[in-house]
Amino acid sequence: MKTIYADNAATTKMSKTALEAMMPYFTEIYGNPSSLHTPGQEAAEALWQAREDIAACIGAEAREITFTSGGSEADNQAIISAARSGARKNKKHIISTAVEHHAVLHTLRRLEKEGFAVTLLDVQPDGSVTPEQVKAAIRPDTCLVTVMFANNEIGTVNPIREIGAVCREAKVLFHTDAVQAVGHLPINVGEMNIDMLSASAHKFHGPKGTGFLYAKRGVVLTNVIDGGAQERGKRAGTENIPAIMGMAAALKEACANMEENTAKMIAVRDRLIAGLSEIPKSVLNGSRDHRLPGNVNFCFEGIEGESILLLLDDKGVCASSGSACTSGSLDPSHVLLAIGRPHEIAHGSLRLSVDESVTLEDADYIINAVKQTVEYLRNMSPVWRDLISGKKEFTIKD
Amino acid sequence: MALYSEKVMDHFRNPRNVGVIENADAVGEVGNAKCGDIMKIYLKIDNDVITDVKFETFGCGSAIASASMATELIKGKPLSEALALTNKAVVEALDGLPAHKVHCSVLAEEVIKKALQDYYERNGIEYDRTQFPDCDSCEHCSI
Numbered sequence A: 001m002k003t004i005y006a007d008n009a010a011t012t013k014m015s016k017t018a019l020e021a022m023m024p025y026f027t028e029i030y031g032n033p034s035s036l037h038t039p040g041q042e043a044a045e046a047l048w049q050a051r052e053d054i055a056a057c058i059g060a061e062a063r064e065i066t067f068t069s070g071g072s073e074a075d076n077q078a079i080i081s082a083a084r085s086g087a088r089k090n091k092k093h094i095i096s097t098a099v100e101h102h103a104v105l106h107t108l109r110r111l112e113k114e115g116f117a118v119t120l121l122d123v124q125p126d127g128s129v130t131p132e133q134v135k136a137a138i139r140p141d142t143c144l145v146t147v148m149f150a151n152n153e154i155g156t157v158n159p160i161r162e163i164g165a166v167c168r169e170a171k172v173l174f175h176t177d178a179v180q181a182v183g184h185l186p187i188n189v190g191e192m193n194i195d196m197l198s199a200s201a202h203k204f205h206g207p208k209g210t211g212f213l214y215a216k217r218g219v220v221l222t223n224v225i226d227g228g229a230q231e232r233g234k235r236a237g238t239e240n241i242p243a244i245m246g247m248a249a250a251l252k253e254a255c256a257n258m259e260e261n262t263a264k265m266i267a268v269r270d271r272l273i274a275g276l277s278e279i280p281k282s283v284l285n286g287s288r289d290h291r292l293p294g295n296v297n298f299c300f301e302g303i304e305g306e307s308i309l310l311l312l313d314d315k316g317v318c319a320s321s322g323s324a325c326t327s328g329s330l331d332p333s334h335v336l337l338a339i340g341r342p343h344e345i346a347h348g349s350l351r352l353s354v355d356e357s358v359t360l361e362d363a364d365y366i367i368n369a370v371k372q373t374v375e376y377l378r379n380m381s382p383v384w385r386d387l388i389s390g391k392k393e394f395t396i397k398d
Numbered sequence B: 001m002a003l004y005s006e007k008v009m010d011h012f013r014n015p016r017n018v019g020v021i022e023n024a025d026a027v028g029e030v031g032n033a034k035c036g037d038i039m040k041i042y043l044k045i046d047n048d049v050i051t052d053v054k055f056e057t058f059g060c061g062s063a064i065a066s067a068s069m070a071t072e073l074i075k076g077k078p079l080s081e082a083l084a085l086t087n088k089a090v091v092e093a094l095d096g097l098p099a100h101k102v103h104c105s106v107l108a109e110e111v112i113k114k115a116l117q118d119y120y121e122r123n124g125i126e127y128d129r130t131q132f133p134d135c136d137s138c139e140h141c142s143i
């Protein structure tokens, strides 16, 4: 049986280019870039080249890039840095959104316990926030606005340039968690008014456990890892050179092929959305127009997400869900709740996230597999029985 | 996926006794769609013996498997045995459940008790209420 991997928002397969770029740095150029000898200096040069390559992909300068262990660390460092700078000026208010990744939300929660005030903006029904919402929430003591570029669950892309403009006008730092966007959408930090940006290599066919934080020149970073003077003293620890080389190669490749890949993914995404919309009592989550090229997210009334995933896995389709059972908590996804899906609907969610290797034929196979699975599970669901017999009212109208 | 034992996956993939019994002698339902799991069970009872049983489940893999296993464990058994079925017995019969899924087996135990309670009520049979779960005050779904 063929396996169709449609969980690229969770992580991606490493590209061959990225893997090949890493290999020499394990056994040939393995020096420590802090060392003065030739092997060390070769590693230092490679590290600088990777920094330049990555910076060029987002319109930044090499010295504005700090390598981290991934998206979570970059989010933590960005937010904590802005909070510490803010606190020095007695500005202890942070604005974010209800649908951020936990790397952002949990960092904010920690700061709240330390005495910061946090405003989490409600989102529009499509999962986005507007520049007007941000503008209205800014106070004299606001030290940071952090709004994700694109949502990892429902794929909604925010009006980042406009939100950035609002922040710039109000002289408030603007950070964006761009983990799902980097390598998939065109990004220029200067044109988009971005002060800080987080990225993670394993979301764009690079290695896991590596990422970067862009911080505009003049933005003061605070360490979250103390120790040696690596990364201009802002992030201690001997650099993971092979991973960083893999990340740079993956990002260069993703950016060079972005137009072509995006066109393929959008065709597959739209085929999936059209096909799954045919399922009765199904609803698309997220924006129809401002959406990541590879993201599809639906709720199906009357069934639960984990059982959908297990049955799809049996059919060779790898997907994910925002049900409580898959999140390991009692509540379903905070993102689906934030866009107004009731608990019982949010439990029946399915996220498919494709990359450029998924074909239109694969999409047709997935549509069929999902249709069969939904029908099968509904046939054994007491909730569905009550809905079709009229004992309960449908929540999803169509 | 190695989250579940082979037994759980077998009962999830090929659930036993799925469906509805029209004119059942007893029906029980537990759980809450808000929490993501509901079980419903239908019994045919003859001479204090469960002659047929069917179930429906809205829920995750372990909820479906727990309900399926529970129906196997009580089919053809006297009411007294069904009443004595514990969630532990369901877990053991499934070769274990992950810790955060044990509540699914609790639902399976409770849904049987609910159905038996329904049977006693319908037939005016005296029973010991303390033996039955008080679903209205159950912690399971107190979100």
Ligand SMILES: Cc1ncc(COP(=O)(O)O)c(C=O)c1O
Pocket: A009, A010, A069, A070, A071, A072, A073, A075, A101, A103, A148, A150, A151, A152, A177, A179, A180, A200, A201, A209, A210, A211
């Ligand atoms: C939007 C978003 N932010 C942050 C992260 C965390 O990234 P990482 O896994 O590299 O720590 C992820 C990935 O899970 C993500 O999707």
